[in-house]
Amino acid sequence: MKKPTGTISRGLPTDPILALRANELLAEGRQLEQQGKIADAARISAELVNVAPNLPEAHQFMGVIAMRTGASDIAAVSFERALRLKPRSADLHIALSQALLALQRPADAATILDKGRALHPNDAGIFRELGQAQLDLGQPAAALKSFSRAVKLQPDDRYSGHMASALATTGVPESGYVAELFDSYADTFDAHLTGKLEYRVPQAIAALLAEHGLTKGTTLDVGCGTGLMAAALPESMRPIDGIDISPKMIAKAQERDIYRHLQTGDAATLLAETPNFSGPYDLAVAADVFIYIGEIRVLFAALAQRLSAGGMLAFSIELSEGQGIAIRSSGRFGHSSGYVRDLAAANGLAVLAEVPNQIRLEREKPIPGAIFLLQRG
Structure with missing residues (x-):
């Protein structure tokens, strides 16, 4: 046999x-x-x-x-x-x-x-x-x-x-990687990020804005995802317009019924070409966005141009110990504090705050980062 x-x-x-x-x-x-x-x-x-x-x-x-x-x-x-x-x-x-x-x-x-x-x-x-x-x-x-x-x-x-x-x-990331990543992540994004990864960046940004007296105005939410950042802001910061590269994330954000305008696409391109995002905005926010883009000079300049006089730009980064930008094995980018401050100066933005922040957990360990608050003169 x-x-x-x-x-x-x-x-x-x-x-x-x-x-x-x-x-x-x-x-x-x-x-x-x-x-x-x-x-x-x-x-x-x-x-x-x-x-x-x-x-x-x-x-x-x-x-x-x-x-x-x-x-x-x-x-x-x-x-x-x-x-x-x-x-x-x-x-x-x-x-x-x-x-x-x-x-x-x-x-x-x-x-x-x-x-x-x-x-x-x-x-x-x-x-x-x-x-x-x-x-x-x-x-x-x-x-x-x-x-x-x-x-x-x-x-x-x-x-x-x-x-x-x-x-x-x-x-410079591979074209399409981030969109595909977040499309595949959309259905479980909120629970996984705020639960297992202990992500609290939107709440930290909202608290920093309140501390600096920005409690009312119009908002641009770049890399809005499912709308976690918009949900953390007070209603007085509406109307809010949102941009994200992932269609499925935009669909989830739409369900919150918070945003005035929502659109899928590359943020820098949409800001340059779409009248709905012409501003000016009292606040532009990018919660955990730059870490997926890497080289942010073009987008940073576009955001600065959309701010009203006295408008603020708030965002998070994962901190790089070196100079400039560094790719991590996670697939995300780290940015140095000096790199961010150089960009702020080049675009006429004053640094109001740089606050250390635990961005999330990675392999059960906290990822060191920072939240920046900048203001247009």
């Missing part, structure tokens, strides 16, 4: 009853994960590892669930055990590196990925993760090579294309 084959037969218990139970547990666990029942899936994963300790899929599943709960340390141990049992797996090299990056161990992640690259020289995912590790290690030239290789192997990978573009030409 021909021996039955299957994708998870290697490592199953020799006892047929235990082997059957392991298969049942793995199927049940994956179904629970798909249903979003992560606590139940975690319980199943622990039982599965106990029943089938030599099954790489068991440890891999435990690692996946651990990553879903933010337990990156448990995930790293689980993926390492799985990789030991299945040493040629490209997926496990990638999964382990992701857990190590979440633990802020980029050197260890790069070591794992170098081993994976030797085994799988044409795997785009390995080069994509290696680029992230190299960026976290402060090796932009090496990261550019890795992301470029990933794009060559998988041309439709928008993230790798974005990273290669931003590294090759400082501060």
